[in-house]
Amino acid sequence: MFERRVTVASKVGLHARPAALVAKAAAAQPVKITIRKDDTDPVEAGSILGLMTLGAGHGDEVVLAAEGEGAEAALDHLAQLVASDLDHN
Secondary structure, three states: OEEEEEEOOOOOOOOHHHHHHHHHHHHOOOOOOEEEOOOOOOEEOOOHHHHHHHOOOOOOEEEEEEOOOOHHHHHHHHHHHHOOOOOOO
16 A cells, blocks of 8 residues: 655645545546545545545645555645645646
8 A cells, every 4th residue: 555645735625626626636546545634534535525524624634545556656646636726726
């Protein structure tokens, strides 16, 4: 299993537009990606509802995880998105 720790950059956190963009990108990956905060159970990164119930706000650190062929590249892609300000893109 591969993991990436990343800080949420969007001012609204992983809600609304940023959640939709991250979920769409995660669902398009060849592996299942989960996301969690240190004190929560992981949720599927490809689920908008899962991302919104995670409650990840601006500046929170989250952990992305995946395994299988292509997992590292998929995590790199998602980590870059989460670390970007998606509020205006």
